[in-house]
Amino acid sequence: MIDIRLLREDPERVRVSQRARGEDVGVVDAVLDADARHRSSLSDYETLRAAQKSFGKKVAAAQGEEKQALLAEVKDTAARVKELEAAKDAAAEERESLLRTIGNVIIDGVPSGGEDDFALIETIGEPRDFAAEGFEPLDHLALGERLGAIDMARGAKVSGSRFYYLTGPGARLETALMNLALDRARDAGFVQLQVPTLVTPQTMAGAGFLDAHADEVYRLEADDLYLTGTSEVALAGFHADEIIDLTQGPRRYTAMSTCYRREAGSYGKDTQGIIRVHQFQKVEMFIYARPEDAEAEHEALLKWERGMLDDLGLAYRVIDVAAGDLGGPAARKFDCEAWVPTQGRYRELTSTSNCTTYQARRLNTRERGESGTRTVATLNGTLATTRFLVAILETHQQADGSVTVPEVLRPYTGFDAITPA
């Protein structure tokens, strides 16, 4: 949720942001209008309520006949107060629901437009030239099956489409990747958490996953809980309704969790292999920072993500995601997309978002400053996910059908290469 004060003081900035996102601009004036009505009704209510309260003291002090007279006099104020309160609450609710539809105000420099309007920041590494090496690369699924690393058929048997087993070296490789990521996060000062992956509707909504992503989410009807699609949800909820101390610097947390996504509306897309699946593992970084430090922290998150991709020997590019593709909470988002040889294109492996104060405002996470409290900024980023295996397997495959394990992973896998069984 954006700050109503920003909207009052500088509505044009919000309009510019809405326009860049391709969202409704008129809602800005609708909020301003609702806000004015809310404040007016609030004032009416408070005035009468104050009168009622002071009258109540007179009643308390009075006795006998005098008391009865006073009671008769205020009889109807109670009803009137209730009416004004209801009107005030209705106005507040209208203002809130309108305000909630507004996405975070984008940061200067974020490109306008939709999915294809991203700005390319940098391309790193050269896609491997298999033609020059004289062999046709196999896709990650073919490789995975030949190497006894991925078993889609049994995944489908047990759980349906878009489920899979990682087997033997495949499972080992994923664990190695996660452990590498967790070690790096620790070295960078992140505190590791093991987090709930089932959360309440309040937490889910607070983190911003019940708006645009609502049908992407698994819901457990019987318990009114949601399965999280990322540990970002639990990490964002960790300090909900708290006032935290950021005077010693940002708070950095990391968590590995299983992530669940319905992938509704993606029929026919990426049906092969483990690119797009209902369940996967992810190591996520999450930062609580002072608003003025947020952009620097965002750069740092991107740097850590790039460090992983660099050391895994992947060719990738970094993009500045366009406004219309940010989702509600993010004010800016950088994606790292790795080259997938058999697809001949870059696919998203990591994503880091600067949510400024948008997410924290909903979750009510504040810090104590010199003049009272204020909402903190939150940021998140991917350090590793199961999808990395796609790029790793394809990029590091050899003519003989084996896959060379990147050096940084070897201490974790315990083997240097995966060879056909």
Added chain:
RNA sequence: GGAGGCGUCGCCUAGUCUGGUCUAUGGCGCCCGCCUGCUAAGCGGGUUUGGGGCUACAACCCCAUCGAGGGUUCAAAUCCCUCCGCCUCCGCCA
């Protein structure tokens, strides 16, 4: 699953039975000041959070806030209902 107990402004705590100067008590901690060669002790003051008014974003005034939400009442921390959380015991299952 069953029975019971508890939730008060950082922490502890009074108040709840018997609704009304509760404008929520006291202690600890913390902050400011006095005193002091320095520290401690002592003394005085301050110390929930959110919102609104007025404004210099001060001071001040007002509203809400006693786990959350409803209700009763002229009036609710206090009475009633629902929900949430924690604790104890019993049962069941790891």
